[in-house]
Amino acid sequence: MAAAQPVEGASPAKPAWRGGFGKLWTAAVVSRFGDSLRTAALPLLATTLTTDPFLIALVSACGYLPWLLFGLLGGAIADRVDQRRAMWAVDLVRGALVAAFAVAVGAGHASMGLLMALAFALTTLGTLFDNAATALLPSLVPSGALGSANARVMTGQQIAGGFLAAPLVPVLLAVSVAAPYGMDAASYVLAAALVASLRPSAPQRAARKAGSTLRGEIAEGLRTLRADRALRGLCAATTVCNIGMGALIATLVLHITGWLGAGQSGYAATITAYGAGSVAGGLLAQRLARRLGRMGSVLVAGVVQTGCLAAMGTVRALGVTVAAMALFGVMGMVWNVNLTTLMQERSPEAMLGRVSAAFRTLAVAGTPLGALVGGAAAASWGLNTPALLASGLFMVAVAALIPARAA
Incomplete structure (x- = not known):
C-alpha cells in the first residue's frame, strides 16, 4: 500500500538547512564534486594507456554492470540495515x-x-x-518538503x-597526475564524516517474517513497484528514455564535431548549455509541480525533451x-526531481x-543498450540519426506516462 500523498498543488514546505x-x-555535493574530478580525469588517463576504443569502452561498461548484477541486492540490504551507517561505511x-x-597512479x-x-x-x-x-532523505525532512529537498540536492x-569540478x-x-584522485578520496572521507553525524528518525519497519530471505524481499x-500504476509507468518511461539517452x-561528440562541423569548442558550448539548463531546472521543478502536479510535470518534461531532440x-x-540542449537540461532536471519525489x-x-533498487536497475539497463544502438545507427544512417532515434523513444515514453498520470 502506498504512503499517504501530499495534496497536489498545495504550497510545499521547505527543508531546514x-x-x-x-x-x-x-x-552529497562534496561527494559529487570529488566524483566529477575523477570521472573527468579517468578518460584522459585511459588515453595515455591505450588507443584501443574497445578497451576504453570497457571502462564505461564496468561502471554500468554492477547495477545489473547487484542493484536489487543493494536495495534489499539498504532496507535491512541502518542506512546512515551503511552510507558512511561505504564512503570510507x-x-x-x-x-x-x-x-x-602517482x-x-x-x-x-x-x-x-x-x-x-x-x-x-x-x-x-x-x-x-x-531511503534516508524522508527521515530527515517533512513529507511536504521532499520535492524541495530533492531539487536542492540535485541542483547543488x-x-x-558541472561548473566547479570540471x-x-x-x-x-598540472600539479600531479594523481591529484584528482587524491582529492576525490578526501571528498569521500569528508562526506562519510558528515553522514556519520546525522541523527535521522528510524523508519517504521515491521519485524521480518521468520525465514525471510533476501531473494524474497527483493x-x-x-x-x-509493479502494483503501483504510477511508479510502474514512470519506470517503463524512464527505461525507454534511457535507451534514447x-x-x-x-x-553526441560525433554529432557536434562531425554532422555540425562545430569542433571541440562547439561540443564544449553544448555541454555547458546542458549543465546550465540543469541548474535552472532544479529551480523550476517545484514551481511546475505546484501548477501541474508531479506526474503532470514529468509528462510536460518528456514532451518538451522530445521536441528538443527532434530539433537537434x-x-x-x-x-x-545549444539552445535545444539547454532546454533539454531544464526538463531533465524537472523529470528527475519529480520522479524521485514520487x-x-x-x-x-x-x-x-527495494523499490528504488528495482526502479534504478531496470532504468539503468537501458543506457548501455542505447549506446550500442546509437553507435550502430550513426554508422549506418548518419551522425544525426541517434538524436532522431532518441526523439522517437521519448515519444514512446510520453505515451506510456499518459495512463499512469491518472493513478
Missing part, C-alpha cells in the same frame, strides 16, 4: 579504494585492468549507497560537478543544438530501498 538536511546536502571504503588508486603503476577494477568496485558499492540515500550536485581538473593535473520490492550520449536531429545549426512519496517507508 540546519540539522540533518544541511549535512546530507553538503555530503570507497575513499580507501580511490586513495590506493591515486598512489598507484607511482606509475596505472593499467587498464586497474581502471576497470576501480570502476566496477565503486559502482558495486554505489548500489548500496544510492538506494540507502534515497549539478553546480559542483574547470579544476586541468589545474590539478521479489517483494519488485511486486510493490544512451544513444545520444555515446554519439533535423536542424543543422550549432545555435539550435518514488519517495508513494513507496512504503520500510521498502523504499
Whole structure:
C-alpha cells in the first residue's frame, strides 16, 4: 500500500538547512564534486594507456554492470540495515579504494585492468549507497518538503560537478597526475564524516517474517513497484528514455564535431548549455509541480525533451543544438526531481530501498543498450540519426506516462 500523498498543488514546505538536511546536502555535493574530478580525469588517463576504443569502452561498461548484477541486492540490504551507517561505511571504503588508486597512479603503476577494477568496485558499492540515500532523505525532512529537498540536492550536485569540478581538473593535473584522485578520496572521507553525524528518525519497519530471505524481499520490492500504476509507468518511461539517452550520449561528440562541423569548442558550448539548463531546472521543478502536479510535470518534461531532440536531429545549426540542449537540461532536471519525489512519496517507508533498487536497475539497463544502438545507427544512417532515434523513444515514453498520470 502506498504512503499517504501530499495534496497536489498545495504550497510545499521547505527543508531546514540546519540539522540533518544541511549535512546530507553538503555530503552529497562534496561527494559529487570529488566524483566529477575523477570521472573527468579517468578518460584522459585511459588515453595515455591505450588507443584501443574497445578497451576504453570497457571502462564505461564496468561502471554500468554492477547495477545489473547487484542493484536489487543493494536495495534489499539498504532496507535491512541502518542506512546512515551503511552510507558512511561505504564512503570510507570507497575513499580507501580511490586513495590506493591515486598512489598507484602517482607511482606509475596505472593499467587498464586497474581502471576497470576501480570502476566496477565503486559502482558495486554505489548500489548500496544510492538506494540507502534515497531511503534516508524522508527521515530527515517533512513529507511536504521532499520535492524541495530533492531539487536542492540535485541542483547543488549539478553546480559542483558541472561548473566547479570540471574547470579544476586541468589545474590539478598540472600539479600531479594523481591529484584528482587524491582529492576525490578526501571528498569521500569528508562526506562519510558528515553522514556519520546525522541523527535521522528510524523508519517504521515491521519485524521480518521468520525465514525471510533476501531473494524474497527483493521479489517483494519488485511486486510493490509493479502494483503501483504510477511508479510502474514512470519506470517503463524512464527505461525507454534511457535507451534514447544512451544513444545520444555515446554519439553526441560525433554529432557536434562531425554532422555540425562545430569542433571541440562547439561540443564544449553544448555541454555547458546542458549543465546550465540543469541548474535552472532544479529551480523550476517545484514551481511546475505546484501548477501541474508531479506526474503532470514529468509528462510536460518528456514532451518538451522530445521536441528538443527532434530539433537537434533535423536542424543543422550549432545555435539550435545549444539552445535545444539547454532546454533539454531544464526538463531533465524537472523529470528527475519529480520522479524521485514520487518514488519517495508513494513507496512504503520500510521498502523504499527495494523499490528504488528495482526502479534504478531496470532504468539503468537501458543506457548501455542505447549506446550500442546509437553507435550502430550513426554508422549506418548518419551522425544525426541517434538524436532522431532518441526523439522517437521519448515519444514512446510520453505515451506510456499518459495512463499512469491518472493513478
